[in-house]
Amino acid sequence: MSDKSAIEWTDSTWNPVTGCTQVSPGCDHCYxxxxxxxxxxxxxxxxEQGFDLKLHPNRLELPLKWKKPRMIFxxxxxxxxxxxxxxxxIHSVFQTMVKADWHIFQVLTKRSARLARLGPQLPWAPNIWAxxxxxxxxxxxxxxxxxxxxATVRFVSAEPLLGPLDNLNLEGIHWLISGGESxxxxxPCDPDWVRSLRDQCSNTGVAFFHKQWGGRNPKSGGRLLDGRTWDEMPTPRMLVTS
Structure with missing residues (x-):
């Protein structure tokens, strides 16, 4: 975990769990x-246990000690x-997020079936994004x-983007992040794949954030798409109209 994060779309990371297993091609070169x-x-x-799954109960209340509001991955x-x-x-993690309501928590998963199954049981406070x-x-x-x-905010991370994602149904989605692999x-990430996502977001009122092109390291290819950065975030207007 980190009090400050180099990830462009968040401020800090919080890891009450570490370790995982691969479930799809996006995991092939997991950083x-x-x-x-x-x-x-x-x-x-x-x-010490490498990437074996491990729970860290001693970290559960860490965000409560961070008094300045921040976005937390x-x-x-x-x-x-x-x-x-x-x-x-999982419920214990959510209890902390509900208590620490001055932060925004960004919960990202590839296990979407379990997310949907447990979703109705979890307290999706406005500061918890899915x-x-x-x-x-x-x-x-x-x-x-x-x-x-x-959830008040639902977002899609198209990173590492490994192919075109044309004609997505973005109904009920508020934010989309794109990024190449590092x-x-x-x-490689084809710029036309990213342009398609940008244009789909523009046409549907979804905030679009292009994180990186990737390369040997995350910063290698920079972040510019068609001469500019794209750093859109969900706004109250988007949430009301979606």
Whole structure:
């Protein structure tokens, strides 16, 4: 976890869980897995267990200690809706987010079916945003699951974008993030794929944020699309009209 994050669309990260398992092609070159496995076996290191799934109850109340309001990416080093995380623990994470109502929490998952199944049981306070990753056209069904979640803000992360996502149904979606892959073996991102997403967002009133082009590291390709950055965030007007 980090008090400050280099991720362009958030301020901080909070990891009450670390470790995960791969579920789709977007996981193939997972930055979190690569980072964590570097420290496997290092005594007393936070990632001594590598990228094996691990709950951290001692971190549950950390956001309550951060008094300045911020956007917080939940589980940048895991997935809160992983099948091996107990329902009770997920509820505990949500209880903290509800209490820390001066922050905005961004919960992003590839396990959209579990998100939809547990969604009605969870307290979706206005400061808790729900998102799904959609890296290829095959996984657009995750957006249908997301629409079932009663969150004030629902968002899609098309990162790493591995193919075109044309003619998306963005009804009930408030924000879309695009980004190319970074790291060893990164797969290229076609600018026309990103332009299509930008134009779909523009036509439907969805905020559009282009995070990066990717490359050997996240900053390699910069962030410009057609000569400018795209840093749109959901606004109250978007939420009222969606």
């Amino acid at each position: 979190a897995l690569t980072f964590a496995e570097r420290f496997r076996g290092v005594p007393n290191h936070p990632y 939940v589980n940048s080093m895991s997935d809160l809706f992983h099948k091996d995380i107990p329902d009770e623990y 998102g799904v990753s959609v890296e290829q056209d095959f996984y657009r069904w995750r957006i249908d699951h997301l629409r079932q979640v009663p 790291g060893y073996g990164h797969r």
